[in-house]
Amino acid sequence: MTNFKIWIQALILFCGVFFNSAGAFIGINIGTEVSNLPSAADIVAILKAQKLTHVRLFDADSHMLNALSNTGIEVMVSVTNEEVLGLGESASAAAAWINKNVAAYVPSTNITAISVGSEVLTSIPNAAPILVPAMNYLYKALVASNLNHLIKVSTPHSMDIIPRAFPPSTATFNTTWNSTIFLILQFLKNTNSFYMLNAYPYYEYVKSGGIFPLDYALLQPLSSVKQIVDPNTLFRYDNMLDALVDATYYSIAAFNFSRIPIVVTETGWPWFGGANEPDATAQNAEAYNNNLIRRVSNDSGPPSQQAIPINAYIYELFNEDQRPGPVSEKNWGVLFTNGTTVYDISLSVSDDLPNFSSVFCIAKPGGDERLLRDGLNWACGAGRSDCRAIQQGQPCYFPDTLQNHASYAYNDYYQKKWNSGGTCDFGGTATTTTVDPSYGSCRFTGSSNASTGAVFQPPAFGPIGPSSGSSKNLVHSVLVVVMISTLFLLNMNLRNIP
Template structure:
């Protein structure tokens, strides 16, 4: 942060105080008897404005101040990654329907699938598309190939589909190092194609890096980027700085925790509140860190500063927690996944910022929308999703207190129902268990009772499953029944059969990627814009007051 010092001549002490209260700035006021000069120290995350005097300079200052507020007013967001390694990948229209139902406004695709981009048209959803790693060599070696890629995947869809960023490759330096030599060229060629189409201001270009590229990440103030990659990283950072883009970083506290052999406490990885004496302290800066995520973000800022890059913002392109793992992954659980992602969302949208940059939140894409059951690797690799392929939530994010709630949150309305496509024989066995050993009162399923009709195993089982789920306090793992049941936010009540937890109308999971509390559910704003016209009126009023003070 910088504290630019400006002089607003001939303005009274009271007017200065009013301006300061309007902008929430830090101030130092010194009155001069001869000029009633007001010295105001504005604290913004922008360039250093030197002393400016008199009439025209004041107006120039006002313009620059407005620009600073634009930068400061960019609301951080929560987005979601959409992977496609599913045995039954939903159709793009189904994906978009889920995004709309959950009011998800920011997504990242791992490619530029035409059908998906067409389905996203006219939705206002902000889309980051990607150059897949397998296409990187061709694009990095040929300007014309990059131009063709932009023509087919960007120009053909924009602005009807709201493409806002392009990620060129993913974790290239650590996954396909043989392509590292063409990475910067690929960035430049894609950007040049955007310039040629006059889209470079609307669409930013960058490349996601693994956080493992940052060495000695704690304490953050001592972090540095792997020097062996400096021939790539330095020109890459120069590119990001010159184009006004951002550093894309993938941060996985789960892996940091797993690889620390007990050094990193689980609560520290999960964003759980820590007493001050349990927080990690950077001895060089005396900054306190209460979670792995903030420490890694600040490590990135410090590492860039070590190379003399101090004004490149960070966006986290992947972060999350698996909900299921192998026997040697005991902390990959529904409860921990819920805790991490809920706390992450709250942390970002509350604009907490990091210890190095308090109040400057880091936009983050949760990994990921769907469980990817065909992804290779351990069980945890297949279980990072918020939903299954049917659109049923793996777990419900509980976000009360962060400005985000479930629909009808006064009743915390979620249900347990039979999964679509479940084997009827397995459903019958689970129903028998629920009404027997599970101690569910299945009397309403008897002939002539309120939930007898329709008389089939699926609807009867849904009632029994939901009753058991609520009897167990909706605890993690109580809506599974050997894989034939799933949590849903749609009320399965019908006719006279009212399910436990029902308030008599359908509910839906609301806004895991909600805008800031000042925006409305209908807003689909472009990145970097000022929301509403209030600031314009404020600036016009201030300009008039300053003009009066100077010239009258």
């Protein structure tokens, strides 16, 4: 093979790596224990309407895989727990599974990952010895089909295999599973795959018995004075999901493995529960999932791994009303089966994200003056708000009240920092509003008519990263054109290469 051909292959490989690292995404889990489950075609139509780009199936249903054909939606198929035993005992059974459920559908159906079982170590511990063999057999079958570079193999774990997740820096896996976990991590490292994590702040909050604030579990970013601080690293955690993900990274590091990214394969919040489940409410579910989408849109990782974005699959698309267990188990869906939302939510990391240029942070009327003054001083100091406009002689000095000055400072901080975890809290003295508080020549940051300071322009996000309005996407687009043009020209001459 000539050097020219080698160069072509390297370029194609670079393209694949480039696109696979383009940005964070929100996916959705699709369960099937649903009364009056829509047809596969209708489900795909709903996915398209919601602009979802990633789905996880709890099986490898042929109807869904056919319906997802030619949609471009990235699909994670699953080996059920009932299937794991058979595949772990037979390489031929694993090869047959790949041929039937994967090779038969790609490339028209964009299958990118295989989830081997679900929380096997904690749900069917007797299957632990054959879990890694099943993963290995499936991977070897992908190699035989020349699909191993396109499709990753992994297995989801619950947080239950980490006995103490707080503080994150001291977290370790349950030693009962040491040998199996080591083999899993070794497999993920060797195959360039990722760790699948099912992380539910809802359950962690309920188990904590009030140790953690509800806002922390709902991913409502906390003010700096309320954030949870890891005493060993001094990393600040303003939401529980980041802490759970970091606890897992530290647990992986305890086995001397690194650079294994984590994908959150399940997370969410129930919107209805029984009498003994007071926190399973539509209001909390709406807050959690919208905050999750906003968090993912930051395209960043937790404090210890900020360069690795958090990708997450929401649990789940529809209410699985046929599931056993408490009332909440039946009410995790974000959509009804007719495609309407259970509560106000936009599921894609896209231009459907809330337009924060029309959301303002102001001081609550009648707030405690001492707390307001503390909040104002912090915003203009450590918070780095631009408070020049509320100085004497400046446009926003009058009315010369603590509430007015605090509102301006709070809002300036919020508009600049919300996309990196900043919150509108300030010790409980602040609240958000969609009513522009600007007046006269005093323009609050974020106002469409702002004349003082910089007008806040929130980034818009597409399915895999920032939209065409950002410099990052501009570079992405230019590289795409260059790559495609180069490959096209190379392809025209490829026949003449000896």
